[in-house]
Amino acid sequence: MxxxxxxxxxxxxxxxxxxxxxxxxxxxxxxxxxxxxxxxxxxxxxxxxxxxxxxxxxxxxxxxxxxxxxxxxxxxxxxxxxxxxxxxxxxxxxxxxxxxxxxxxxxxxxxxxxxxxxxxxxxxxxxxxxxxxxxxxxxxxxxxxxxxxxxxxxxxxxxxxxxxxxxxxxxxxxxxxxxxxxxxxxxxxxxxxxxxxxxxxxxxxxxxxxxxxxxxxxxxxxxxxxxxxxxxxxxxxxxxxxxxxxxxxxxxxxxxxxxLEVTPPPSPLWRAIPWIITALVLTGFAIGFSRNTELGWQLVGEWFLINGVLSALATLIALAHPVTVAATFFAAPLTSLNPTIGAGFVAAGVELFMRKPKVRDFATLRHDVTELKGWWRNRVSRTLLVFLLATLGSAAGTWIAGFRIAGALFGSAN
Structure with a gap:
């Protein structure tokens, strides 16, 4: 050569x-x-x-x-x-x-x-x-x-x-x-x-x-x-x-x-999971109400409480604005039944509205994230944390509440 x-x-x-x-x-x-x-x-x-x-x-x-x-x-x-x-x-x-x-x-x-x-x-x-x-x-x-x-x-x-x-x-x-x-x-x-x-x-x-x-x-x-x-x-x-x-x-x-630039798309099953979960939860509500109204409202109440509390707690960990925490509490149970929008997106949007990052937040962003507490101190990185933690909280709430609904229906059937 x-x-x-x-x-x-x-x-x-x-x-x-x-x-x-x-x-x-x-x-x-x-x-x-x-x-x-x-x-x-x-x-x-x-x-x-x-x-x-x-x-x-x-x-x-x-x-x-x-x-x-x-x-x-x-x-x-x-x-x-x-x-x-x-x-x-x-x-x-x-x-x-x-x-x-x-x-x-x-x-x-x-x-x-x-x-x-x-x-x-x-x-x-x-x-x-x-x-x-x-x-x-x-x-x-x-x-x-x-x-x-x-x-x-x-x-x-x-x-x-x-x-x-x-x-x-x-x-x-x-x-x-x-x-x-x-x-x-x-x-x-x-x-x-x-x-x-x-x-x-x-x-x-x-x-x-x-x-x-x-x-x-x-x-x-x-x-x-x-x-x-x-x-x-x-x-x-x-x-x-x-x-x-x-x-x-x-x-x-x-x-x-x-x-070499192609990223494999999610499998059809993976894309379908959110819709399957939504269908199962709504079916659970319907079965609960078909048995008796009290059981139906109990299932709905547990879904909203578990999903809302876990998502709101997650935003609290991110030190989100109180309005963001409240908005996430009410939004998470609804967004969990709508695969086209997530609780993290709503939480981050409210946080941006309530605490719009200032010029100094952008100027010091890369320096602030070099230490753990800096992720909470800087408004830009904290908004990212609000999004990520609210998303995780809502996911956890969906699974826990879903199992609670299944348990209540299965238990009542016996």
Whole structure:
């Protein structure tokens, strides 16, 4: 593939940089892949030195559009319309993004190095030298969704709790965790404990992204388009990407790349569950009233009380406004019978109306979420908590009240 005596490649030999470097040549285009550490001042300097050499006419980096926006504009998340986030069902993803950012901030405070410094260096130097900047990584939201759908259902809860525990803990980040970041990004290090033991997790987290980034290169910088492309990636992706670049590239990289962006839809049964629960509860009410009016009203009363109380208590845990708590109490029993709208959406909407976030809440959002109490102090993150906890409270209330109704009908039948 490459000639070790080529004068252009000579400066990039193994050992010249803090991380590994490989060169692959395809039809007149050299792809210089630099494996970086995401918590390393040396990697950032390597990137600056390479771009300043003047040998490159394009720079590709391991970022997606959303991560690029967050890196170039840290306040971008706070500038989004919160109501639209809740309406589009993106509250969970936004909360996860904030939690990942909090983990990054903790690493920065302990190591004295901002994670992603090498990506920021690539952004700055590419702009300074007026080089095309190619974003080649898959959107982090798609990767998380594909992980969720790829792992068995019983493993999802352990991943979720492990993620929250590692991101929200105020304990010192262990040295081995920082070392893992030198091989991958925050997302990879968070799941690395599971990824090494689970092919279902490793595939969407690492293998698919190796392939995806090669396909993006084939689209944005196909062989012959540029003379020499610098590809800045985490060291953990270097081997997989080199192997794929050394294989024939697909004739239609876009089609294969889009296939890696598809998130499997929920199964028909999973989509039907809310409607089935609604039908069962309403049927329970009807059976209760058919037996006697007192039993019917008892079932209705228990449904409203259990669902309303648990949802309201959940918003209290989030320190929601008293009006939000009251509104959730009355709304949850009704929204639980309407799969098209959730208690969390109503609770978040009322909270936004009663406590509209101020400019300073958006300005301090990323700093506030680095500590647990900050999630309650900041109005933006607290509204996210109101949404998530109200949703969980309503779900718990639905199941508990549903079993109570079944028990009352079954008991009375005997």
């Amino acid at each position: 490459t000639d070790p005596q080529d004068p252009l490649i000579d400066p990039y030999r193994e050992g010249e940089f803090s991380g590994p470097c490989r060169v692959v040549e395809l039809n007149g285009t050299r792809y210089t892949l630099l494996g970086t550490a995401h918590v390393s001042a040396e990697s950032a300097e390597d990137v600056r030195r390479l771009i300043r050499s003047g040998d490159f006419d394009a720079v590709a980096i391991e970022l997606c559009d959303s991560r690029h926006q967050n890196l170039s504009n840290p306040d971008a998340l706070g500038q989004q319309d919160l109501f639209e986030i809740f309406r589009q069902g993106k509250a969970g993803m936004v909360a996860a993004s904030l939690a990942l950012g909090a983990f990054q901030q903790r690493l920065a405070e302990q190591s004295g190095i901002e994670p992603g410094a090498e990506m920021r260096a690539a952004l700055e130097e590419a702009g300074r030298h007026e080089l095309p900047l190619l974003l080649i990584d898959r959107d982090v939201g798609i990767t998380l969704k594909r992980i969720y759908h790829n792992v068995p259902w019983w493993q999802r809860f352990s991943l979720f709790t492990g993620l929250l525990g590692s991101l929200l803990s105020r304990e010192e980040v262990k040295p081995e965790e920082i070392e893992r970041l030198k091989e991958g990004d925050v997302l990879e290090s968070t799941f690395s404990e599971f990824a090494t033991e689970s092919e279902a997790l490793f595939t969407p987290l690492i293998t698919e992204r190796d392939r995806y980034m090669v396909l993006r290169l084939a689209e944005q910088a196909p062989p012959g388009e540029f003379r020499n492309v610098l590809v800045v990636i985490g060291a953990g992706h270097l081997k997989g990407m080199v192997e794929r670049l050394e294989q024939p590239l697909p004739a239609s990289p876009r089609a294969e790349r889009e296939a």
